[in-house]
Each structure stands twice: as structure tokens, then as C-alpha cells.
Amino acid sequence: MAFDLVFFGGTGDLTWRKLMPALFQAMRHNKLPAGGRILAVARDERSDEQYREFIRERFAEVEPSKRPSDEEFARFAAMLHYRRMDLSQPEHYAGLKTWLDERNAETAVLYLATSPALFTVICEQLGRAGLNGPHIRVVLEKPLGHDLESAQEINRVVSAVFHEKQAFRIDHYLGKPAVQNLMALRFGNALFEPLWRRESIANIQITLAEELGVGTRGDYYDTTGALRDMIQNHALQLLTMIAMEPPSTNDADAIRDEKLKVLKSLRPFTAETVARDIVRGQYRAGTVEGKPVPGYLDEVKVPAGSTCETFVAVRTEVQNWRWAGVPFYLRTGKRLATRDSQIVVNFREVPHPIFPGTSRANKLVIKLQPEDGLELHLLAAKGGANNEALAPVSLDLDFDKAFPSERVGAYERLLLDAIAGRLNLFVRSDEQEQAWRWVEPILDAWQGDPNGPRPYAAGSWGPPAASALVARDGCAWAEEQ
Ligand code: BG6
DSSP states (O other): OOEEEEEETTTSHHIIIIIHHHHHHHHHTTOSOSSEEEEEEESSOOOHHHHHHHHHHHGGGSOGGGSOOHHHHHHHHTTEEEEEOOTTOHHHHHHHHHHHHHHTOSEEEEEEOSOGGGHHHHHHHHHHTTTTSTTEEEEEOSOOOSSHHHHHHHHHHHHHHSOGGGEEEOOGGGGSHHHHHHHHHHHSOSSSGGGSSTTTEEEEEEEEEOSSOOTTOHHHHHTTHHIIIIIIIIIHHHHHHHHOOOOSSSSHHHHHHHHHHHHHHBOOOOHHHHHHHEEEEEEESEEETTEEEOOGGGSTTOOTTOOOOSEEEEEEOBOSTTTTTOOEEEEEESSBSSOEEEEEEEEOOOSSOOSSSOOOOOEEEEEEESSOEEEEEEEEOOOOSSOOOOEEEEEEEEHHHHSTTTOOOHHHHHHHHHHHTOOTTSBOHHHHHHHHHHHHHHHHHHHTOTTOOEEEETTBSSOHHHHHHHHTTTOOOGGGO
């Protein structure tokens, strides 16, 4: 299938750090449909050759096993083209249309890897230039808006130009293999469904922990913060996949209808519940992997006295029959003890313990990264001579080992899906707006709160108040259990 893939923001970080390496991997895995052209669009003047050279140099920063050989790069580079565009100039869109029409590929994917401030301008211009026909798809990178109003404004412009079926809103977490496995675990197996409810589950914890700080993105991050950067999108998307009802089919809208219901069932926050059920933090200097690291306020491009949160822990509930009363804890942060993203489903304790000593509830750990796997924690008899306490054991499944040649990265998967027109792993406008609706009272409450975020040492698990948040319900975070 011939396709054209156009990257607006063609010289930006996202394009060379994530998108080009992902496309290269897709080519290496023979997954990229033949006959594709990749066009990078940006402000400055360069030839195709100069752009290819720019990308070739950037590949040096990719991890060694993912770097192309000379022969591979030559094949990849043959697909790469470059075009200078001033995004406010209608004639530049007309020129792009001519370039695309010349070949009239079956599919043209227009990927907006620019600042979101440009999304509406670009979409309007695309519409005026007639670059919105049924074979065209538009991919929008997060952050999609800053709050409900700005998200609605983007969606209003996008929907004036494109049909919802042409709009591919990226949440790259949905492209992670572990997240697709969550669907498989829940709806491809009958085992867990009878247990997947309030009667058997005590609480659910979603942790997206990063070891890195904000690096050189201080200016972007400071106007965003952890709530908008990770919770509004990635953590809530994971929550919907854990909590959703079984969809009637595996079609995009059947799945997204169920996810939307979950978002609508989340308990809304008030100023009082924000103060009670949310902990926000900001890292101070500390030690990560044995090395001293600066605090957030000393990072480059971070304004003095910033009250931007780099850590958030939230306690929420899904208000429906399946989940009433079950706490869902969401937690994310920069400069935490380790890079570790996982979902822990804590089951209830046995109703009447008959074994001496150890009593520990079962838990299912869905590991997103760095490993991609499942652990089911049980108690077992050690088989010794005495009447010993039961010992904790776990059944471990490592998907990288189980399917060594099949795993593809999140962006690779999402780019291939966008080219193929599969919307399952993309976010619909109503889901995205509902997520903002839930987040907004939190942002409002923080704005009126003079206390600001709580400090935590880089390399720790966040402010102690985050432990107190779960301890209140008699729970503990996974690393404290
Ligand atoms: C992005 C955030 O969406 O996700 C970043 O903007 C964050 O701040 C990143 O570092 C984390 O993604 P991953 O795939 O490395 O967990």
C-alpha cells in the first residue's frame, strides 16, 4: 500500500528522537508497507540530502542495537524527503498538496509533531488547501490542550476540517505492548473476569515513575506539570483499560465507548477532596543511581520560585457497580527512586486465615517498563518438616522472552496503525475532553492553594504524604509492602 507520511515539526526533537527511529525499526522489521514516502516539513531551507544527513547524524544518539548499518540507512534515507514550509502561508500548503497529488498515494498521514499552539493554524490551513480528503489522516501529539477549554478549541477546529475517523490523537502509552496485553489479559482470557470487581479487589495502584528529571525541557515542563503531563493522559488511559466493561467488539469505537464510561464514572473532585486525596510534590536535590542531582528549581529554564509539581499521587474511585468503594491510586513523578511503571491489582485477604504467621493478599502486577510482563503473587507451602508459615512466591511471565521477535516499540506500533487506519489505540475527542473535565477542579484548587507542592528528595519515592494517602485506607505502595 503506497503511503505518504508528513511530519510537521520535521526537525524537532520528537521527530528525530522518537518518530524516525520508530519508522526505521518498522522498516527493519519489514512491517513498513513498501512504496512509502516520508516528508519532513520545517521552517528552514534544506535539501533532501541535507535532511538525510541531519537524520543520519541523529541516529548516533539512538541506542546501539537500534542504529542502522550503512546499507540499512541508505534504504531508509531513500524514503526521506524535506520541504520548507512557513505554516502560516497558504501557498506553502498548496505546494504540499501538489507534492502529495503527484503520486496520489492511497493514504497520506499528516503528523503534527509541532508545538500544540500551532495545531489549529495548521488544521485550518490544511482544510483551506483541500488537504482533508478521505484518504488523509491527521495525527495529533500531546499535549492536546492545556485545559478543557483549549482542548475543546483544538477539537472544534480539527472536527471542522476532519471527520473524527481521520483524527489520530496519540497517547504513546497505548502503543506500549504491555498495555495491549492488558486488553488481552482481561478480554482474551476468562480467568480473571469473575475476580475483576469490588468483591475480590481491595485496591488498584498505577505507578508511572521516572528516574530522570526534567532535563532541558524545563520551560515546557514548568507550564505543564506532572498532572497535565502524565496523569490527564497516560495514567487515566491506563485506568480506563483496567476499569472498563468488556467491549462488545474489538473495534475502536466499541472500546472507546467503554473507556469514556469509566472517565464519566470517576468521582469528581472538589476543593476539599483535592486537599484530602491528592498529594503534589516537587523534587529537591538528591542522589540518583549514586550520583548527586540538582533540585527542580535549579534545572535549566525553570523559573525561580516555581510551584510546578513534579510528583502527583491521587486517590480516586470509579463510581459504578463493579468498582464502588475500591480505591484507585495513581502516582507519577520525576526523579523518583527508579524507572518503574506498573499497575498493581491488590486482591482482598483470605476471609478466614488458617495458616500460622504470614498472611498476605494476592496481587497481580502488570509491568509496563522497564520490563514488560506479569507477576501473580501467591502464598505457598515450602514443603519443610515443620508447620511453617506460608512463603510468598510469584508466577512471573516475561513477554520479551515469550515473544522475543515480536515486540515493537510504542511509536512504531502507533505509526503503523495510523498508516493502516486502525484507531483502537488512539484517543477520541470525547475521552480527551472528559479527562480534562476531571482534571480541571484539581488545577483550580491548586491555583488557590498558597501551600504549593511538598518537597521530596530526588531519588526517593516522593513526599511522605503520598504514603500517608494510601495508609489511610490501610494500604501501602508496592515498594513498601
Ligand atoms: C511523555 C511526557 O508523555 O512521557 C514526558 O511528556 C515523560 O515527560 C514521558 O518523560 C514518559 O514516557 P515513557 O514512555 O518514557 O514512560
